[in-house]
Amino acid sequence: EIQLQESGPGLVKPSQSLSLTCSVTGYIITSGYDWSWIRKFPGNKMEWMGYISNSGSTNYNPSLKIRISITRDTSKNQFFLQLNSVTTEDTATYYCARIGYGYNFDYWGLGVMVTVSS
Amino acid sequence: DVQMTQSPYNLAASPGESVSINCKASKSISKYLAWYQQKPGKANKLLIYDGSTLQSGIPSRFSGSGSGTDFTLTIRSLEPEDFGLYYCQQHNEYPFTFGSGTKLEIK
Numbered sequence: 001e002i003q004l005q006e007s008g009p010g011l012v013k014p015s016q017s018l019s020l021t022c023s024v025t026g027y028i029i030t031s032g033y034d035w036s037w038i039r040k041f042p043g044n045k046m047e048w049m050g051y052i053s054n055s056g057s058t059n060y061n062p063s064l065k066i067r068i069s070i071t072r073d074t075s076k077n078q079f080f081l082q083l084n085s086v087t088t089e090d091t092a093t094y095y096c097a098r099i100g101y102g103y104n105f106d107y108w109g110l111g112v113m114v115t116v117s118s
Numbered sequence: 119d120v121q122m123t124q125s126p127y128n129l130a131a132s133p134g135e136s137v138s139i140n141c142k143a144s145k146s147i148s149k150y151l152a153w154y155q156q157k158p159g160k161a162n163k164l165l166i167y168d169g170s171t172l173q174s175g176i177p178s179r180f181s182g183s184g185s186g187t188d189f190t191l192t193i194r195s196l197e198p199e200d201f202g203l204y205y206c207q208q209h210n211e212y213p214f215t216f217g218s219g220t221k222l223e224i225k
Contacts, residue, residue, distance in 0.1 A: 100167075109161065
């Protein structure tokens with residue numbers, strides 16, 4: 001069974017970087033498919049942030065392009081999100097997900113809530 | 119970016135009833151629309167993709183229709199476990215975008 005689990009600090013100060021880890025079990029991230037980060041803001045708006053492909057290339061939402069980096073550690077079967085220069089508007093629940101056939105999201109983590117506050 | 123307008127915002131229904139949720143894209147997305155269910159403490163669940171294709175393991179009471187700009191998710195004979203938050207998402211072009219969500223509540 002494929003499972004994804006997000007982890008990372010629940011509180012980040014403004015202007016600092018937000019760093020999250022997605023640990024994947026039940027599937028090798030280099031075997032195929034792409035791996036994504038998505039966030040849900042208070043008020044329920046959802047935003048796709050970007051993905052890292054099984055070959056290691058990346059594609060980001062242009063709204064975040066100058067602040068975001070998605071990387072991976074294939075030895076640990078993990079991928080990571082770094083979001084720089086955060087503000088209170090980055091307060092959200094962050095999800096990692098697998099991009100399935102047809103570019104929908106077929107497996108999700110439970111999400112991790114991150115608050116940006118001083 | 120493709121804007122996704124989802125309606126209604128809230129929906130109340132009783133078990134056994136049928137409901138429909140609508141999603142309108144700001145431009146044509148062909149058939150490339152997915153529907154998700156979100157419930158507290160559970161991983162988001164992909165219900166429908168490509169507008170009308172039922173994801174493996176999803177009950178047949180869920181169905182999707184539409185193409186171009188207008189799409190509908192229909193749930194027949196509501197079960198108690200169907201109540202939650204539903205989202206549409208276009209997967210036709212980058213950046214992928216989501217609707218604003220529909221909260222389906224028990225009447």
